[in-house]
Amino acid sequence: MLPPRPTFSMEWHGRLSSPNARTLNKITTLSELDLAVIKCGACPRLVSWREEVAQVKRKSYETQTYWGKPVSGFGPADATMLILGLAPGAHGANRTGRVFTGDRSGDWLYGSLHRLGLAKLSTSDSKDDGQELFGVRITCAVHCAPPDNKPEPEEKATCAPWLNKEITLLMPTIKSFLVLGNFAWTGLFATLAELDFIIPKPRPKFGHGARAEVIGPDGRKRLIVGSYHPSQQNTFTGKLTEAMLDNAIKVSVDFR
Ligand code: SF4
Numbered sequence: 001m002l003p004p005r006p007t008f009s010m011e012w013h014g015r016l017s018s019p020n021a022r023t024l025n026k027i028t029t030l031s032e033l034d035l036a037v038i039k040c041g042a043c044p045r046l047v048s049w050r051e052e053v054a055q056v057k058r059k060s061y062e063t064q065t066y067w068g069k070p071v072s073g074f075g076p077a078d079a080t081m082l083i084l085g086l087a088p089g090a091h092g093a094n095r096t097g098r099v100f101t102g103d104r105s106g107d108w109l110y111g112s113l114h115r116l117g118l119a120k121l122s123t124s125d126s127k128d129d130g131q132e133l134f135g136v137r138i139t140c141a142v143h144c145a146p147p148d149n150k151p152e153p154e155e156k157a158t159c160a161p162w163l164n165k166e167i168t169l170l171m172p173t174i175k176s177f178l179v180l181g182n183f184a185w186t187g188l189f190a191t192l193a194e195l196d197f198i199i200p201k202p203r204p205k206f207g208h209g210a211r212a213e214v215i216g217p218d219g220r221k222r223l224i225v226g227s228y229h230p231s232q233q234n235t236f237t238g239k240l241t242e243a244m245l246d247n248a249i250k251v252s253v254d255f256r
Helices: 007-013 021-026 030-037 044-056 104-115 153-170 182-194 242-254
Strands: 081-085 136-140 176-180 211-215 221-227
Touching: 030 153, 081 153, 081 182, 081 242, 104 242, 136 153, 153 182, 176 182, 176 242, 182 221, 221 242
Parallel strands: 081 136, 081 176, 176 221
Antiparallel strands: 211 221
16 A cells, blocks of 8 residues: 655646657756756656655665656766666665666676776765766666566657757767667667667667667767676676676777
8 A cells, every 4th residue: 555645746746847849959968958857757657656666665765765756867978988778776766866876786887887997986875975977977768767677668758859869969979888788779779760870780689798880970980889787687697797797888988
């Protein structure tokens, strides 16, 4: 039995945005984009879920205030590499408010970035932990935590314009993409096609270590590298090791 919907929810609903053309056209910087994303309420099922999780909470976090809103990308506006995951974890990023922060997947990802000199800290615990990324930005294809980590096709499509805009704003500096998992892989190629990138045919298939080169509308090449997602399902079973993740990130970041 869930508790009654909290007051803050109702206030929040009064200032929801969505990734429509009017909203997107007004955005000219990544800071503006991040602020717009966290106000988004375009997917009723996901709005309801992220807020329910923020109220019911996991027992071990019951004294904490959950973020309970969309989670924006994190990292500098002049990043040369974009890491793309699927969606925030219910008790990770949906709790802490920062992508891949507060759960084991985040420990793996930031641990790897730190070993390679791309993150200030080897851990990622909260928005206020002092973490910093160097030349790398991390984002999600869907910005709200979905039930069972499975967004519906309609929700993926609704959220896609946010990623489209994020890549557009990163276009002057971005050189490579590291894609965590098959869904993010599919979503990235769909977005790049919309942005008039030239993509190999047939469209490259996802796999750990899969690589593809695409050419942007500006005529510059970018590298796309696939990696298994650092979920516990993959890391506990040894399907993804630290060395495998380090190597995939290194290949991406070394592309010039
Ligand atoms: S998933 Fe994306 S489009 Fe849907 S409410 Fe969250 S931020 Fe908005």
